[in-house]
Amino acid sequence: MNLDFVQSRWAMRGYRLYWRLASLMMIVVGLGSSVEWAAGINLVPDLGGRDMRLTAAFCVLLSGLALAAVGTGRRWIRRLASLLCAIVIGLAANSLLEYSGIGYRGIAAWLDSALGEGLRPSTRMAELAACGFLLLGGQGLLILNGRALVLRELFGLGVLAIAMASLASFAFVLAQHGESLLERLPILTGVLMLLGTLGWMSSVPTTGLTRVSTAATLGGVLARSLLLPALLLPLAYTFAFKLLETRFGVSQIVASTLGAVFTGGSLAWMIWLVAALLDRSERLRDTADTDALTGLGNRRKLDAVLQGLLHADRRQRLPFSLLMLDLDHFKPYNDAFGHQAGDDALREIGRLLRATLRPEDAAFRYGGEEFVLVIHGIHLHQLPAIAERVLHAVRANDWPLRPLTTSIGGAEACDADVSAASLLQRADAALYRAKRNGRDRFEKTGCAECLAGASGPESMRARSWDQPPPGCRAASQA
Ligand SMILES: Nc1nc2c(ncn2[C@@H]2O[C@H](COP(=O)(O)OP(=O)(O)OP(=O)(O)O)[C@@H](O)[C@H]2O)c(=O)[nH]1
Numbered sequence: 319m320n321l322d323f324v325q326s327r328w329a330m331r332g333y334r335l336y337w338r339l340a341s342l343m344m345i346v347v348g349l350g351s352s353v354e355w356a357a358g359i360n361l362v363p364d365l366g367g368r369d370m371r372l373t374a375a376f377c378v379l380l381s382g383l384a385l386a387a388v389g390t391g392r393r394w395i396r397r398l399a400s401l402l403c404a405i406v407i408g409l410a411a412n413s414l415l416e417y418s419g420i421g422y423r424g425i426a427a428w429l430d431s432a433l434g435e436g437l438r439p440s441t442r443m444a445e446l447a448a449c450g451f452l453l454l455g456g457q458g459l460l461i462l463n464g465r466a467l468v469l470r471e472l473f474g475l476g477v478l479a480i481a482m483a484s485l486a487s488f489a490f491v492l493a494q495h496g497e498s499l500l501e502r503l504p505i506l507t508g509v510l511m512l513l514g515t516l517g518w519m520s521s522v523p524t525t526g527l528t529r530v531s532t533a534a535t536l537g538g539v540l541a542r543s544l545l546l547p548a549l550l551l552p553l554a555y556t557f558a559f560k561l562l563e564t565r566f567g568v569s570q571i572v573a574s575t576l577g578a579v580f581t582g583g584s585l586a587w588m589i590w591l592v593a594a595l596l597d598r599s600e601r602l603r604d605t606a607d608t609d610a611l612t613g614l615g616n617r618r619k620l621d622a623v624l625q626g627l628l629h630a631d632r633r634q635r636l637p638f639s640l641l642m643l644d645l646d647h648f649k650p651y652n653d654a655f656g657h658q659a660g661d662d663a664l665r666e667i668g669r670l671l672r673a674t675l676r677p678e679d680a681a682f683r684y685g686g687e688e689f690v691l692v693i694h695g696i697h698l699h700q701l702p703a704i705a706e707r708v709l710h711a712v713r714a715n716d717w718p719l720r721p722l723t724t725s726i727g728g729a730e731a732c733d734a735d736v737s738a739a740s741l742l743q744r745a746d747a748a749l750y751r752a753k754r755n756g757r758d759r760f761e762k763t764g765c766a767e768c769l770a771g772a773s774g775p776e777s778m779r780a781r782s783w784d785q786p787p788p789g790c791r792a793a794s795q796a
Contacts, residue, residue, distance in 0.1 A: 325524060326534035329542060333523040333532060337385070340517030344382025344510055351375035351506075355438070370506045373413055373426055374443035377406045377451040378510045384458050385514065388521040400462045406455035413448035444504070450480040450511045457518050470518075471526045477515035482553065484508030489557030536599050544588050551584050609683040611661060612668030620682040620690055624738035627692070628731065639701050639730040641691040641708065642745035643671075646723045646757040648687045655719050663722060666715065674711045690745070698730040698762055705760035713758065723758035725749060732765035744768050 352375045370378075380402040387399035412424040426442035433441070443451070453473040460470035488505040523532045531541035555577055563573040607619035615623070627638055645651075645667065652660040664687065671681040671689060684690045693704055705726045712724045727749025735741045744763040751761040 325529070325532045326538055329532040329534070329538065330523055333520040333528060334389075337388075337517050337520040340513045340520070341382050341385035344378050344385065344514055344517070346382075347506070347510060348375050348377075348379025348382055352379060355441075370504050371426075371439070371443040371447075372429070372441035373409050374447050374451070374504070374507050377409055377443070377447075377455070378507075378514070380406050381451070381454055381458060381514050384462065385517050385521060388458075388462060388518075396462055400459055403455045403458040403462065406451055407459070410443075410448045410450075410452035410455060413443050414445065414452065416442060417445050417448070443507070446480055446484070447504070447507045447511070450477050450507075453477045453480075454511060454514050454518070457515060461518055461522055467526055474515045474519055474527075477511050478549075481508045481512035481515065482549065485512070486553045486556055489553060490560055536595055539595060540592060543591060547584070548588065552581065555580055555584075609668075611664055612683050613665075614668050614671065614689070615680060615682040617682065617684055620684065620692075621738060623680065623682075623692060624741070628735055628738060628741070635731075636695055637697050637730065639693045639696045639698060639728060640741060640745045641693060641701065641705055642684070642727045642729075642742070642749045643689040643691070643708070643724045644749055644753070645687040646725055646753075648722075651720060651722065659719055663717070663719075666717075667712065667722075667724075670711050670715060671708070674708050690742070696730075698728070698764065701728040701730070701762055702760055709758065709760060725752035725757045726760045727752055728760060728762040730765065734765065740768065 351370045352372065355370075355372045355375060384399040384402040384406075387395050387402075390396060409425070413426060415422045416424045416427055426440070429441045453476040457470050457473040457477065460466050460473070484505065485508055488508065519526065519528045523529065531538060531545060533541075559573040559577040559580075562568040562576070563570055568576075607615055607622075609616040627635070630636075645663075648660065648663075651663065664683075667689065668681070668683070671691065675681060675691060675693075678694050680692045682690045682692070691708070693701070696704065705728055708726060709724065712722060715722070727745045727747065729741055729744035729748060731741055744765075744767065747768055748761040748763040751763075752759050755761065
C-alpha cells in the first residue's frame, strides 16, 4: 500500500539537519581514528572497551563522505559516493572472509604483517562491525541510486539492531564490570553505525520508514515523539538497574522490580501521550465543525452530514428532510439595536433550536441569519408539524428587545438527489415562498418541483426574496 503524506516542514528540517550533522561527525571521527591509529596518538576520546580498528575507522570515514554527498544533484559526485559505499562493502566483506576460517588472508592481515602486528593494534575490525558496515554500505548504495526501498530499509533495520545490541551490551558491561555479550564490537563503532544508518534514513526523509515520522499528521507527531524513547529507554533502564545492582548493592529482586515499574511507567506515559494527542485532535476537529457564535454545527459540518446521508446505500437509506430557516426582518433588528444585540438574538435562536429538536435531529448555522435543520425519519407530509413547533418556539420566546419571527422552507430527500445541492435548492425554493407569502410561516417543495442538477441555493448573503432560486421558478411562484 502506497500512502502519500503531507510532510511537516519542521520535521523535514530537523531530519536534514540531523543528516548533515551525522555525516560531519562520521567524517571527523573516522578521520581522527585513522590518524590516531596511524600515528599511535590519542585523538578520539576513549569511551572504554576496545579501540576502533583501522578498517572500521575507514568504513566510518568513507560512509560519512558518501552520506554528505547524497543531497547533491551532480551525477559524478553521486557516482563517487556510490564508489565509496562499494569500498565500504568491499572492506566489510574482506573482514568477514578473514573470519570465515577458509584460510583467506585479506587486506587487514596483510596490513597487520606489513605494519608489524604487536607494535600496532590489529587493523581488523570485529565480525559484527563487519556485518554492520556491509549493511550500512548496501543501504547507502541503494539510497544513492534510488533503488529497492524495502531492501534498503531492511538493511537499515539490521544496522540499527546491531548498533542497539552493542550499546545495550556496553551499558551492561559498564554497570557490571563483567564480560560483554558483544565484547568484540567497540562501543564507538556501535555509536557511529547507529548515527550512520539513521543519517542515511534522514537523508531521504520522504521515503520509507522516515516519511511516516516526517508527516504533518497525528501519526507523524506520534512517530516523532515516541519512536526514539521506545528504542532507547529499555537500553537506559538495562544500564541503570544493572548499575544499581552491581555498584550500589541493591538486591537483584529490587533492581528487577524497579526495572519492571519503570518499564511499565514508560509504557503508560507513551499511551497517555497518544491519548492526549488523540483527544486534542478530536477537539480541534470539533472546533472546525462548530459555529463559534451559536455553538451549532457549521456549513462545513452540514455538508459532511448531508454527504454521508445521501451517499448511504440507497436500499438502506432512511428518509430524512430539511428545514431551512431565515429570520424575518433581521436587518431592521440589527439596525435598531446594534450588531451585538443581533448576535445575542442569533445565539438565542441556536439555543431555541437545540431545545426544540429531538436528540437525533441536528441544527446547523448555514450562514448569516440562515439555519438548516436535518430531521431524520420524517417524510414531507410530516414536516409541517415539526416546522410549526419551531415557528411557535421562536414566536413565543421572550425576546428582550422586540419579538422575532422566522420563515421556514422544507424539503424531503428524494431518490434523485445525488448531492446536497438539489435538496438544499428545494428547501430554499420553499423558504422563498414562505417569505413571499407573508413570513412567519412554513412552505414545502416536493421532489419534482425543481430542475434536477441545479447548483444549490444562494446563501450566506443578504437575500431580497424578489427572485426565486434558479431552477425552481414555476414551483416557487405556485
Ligand atoms: N448581528 C449579526 N447580524 C448578522 C449576522 N449575519 C448576518 N447578519 C445580518 O442579518 C441581516 C440579514 O438581512 P436580510 O437578509 O437583508 O434580510 P432581513 O432583514 O432578515 O429580511 P427578510 O429575510 O427579507 O425577512 C443583515 O443585516 C446582516 O448583517 C451575524 O452574525 N450577526
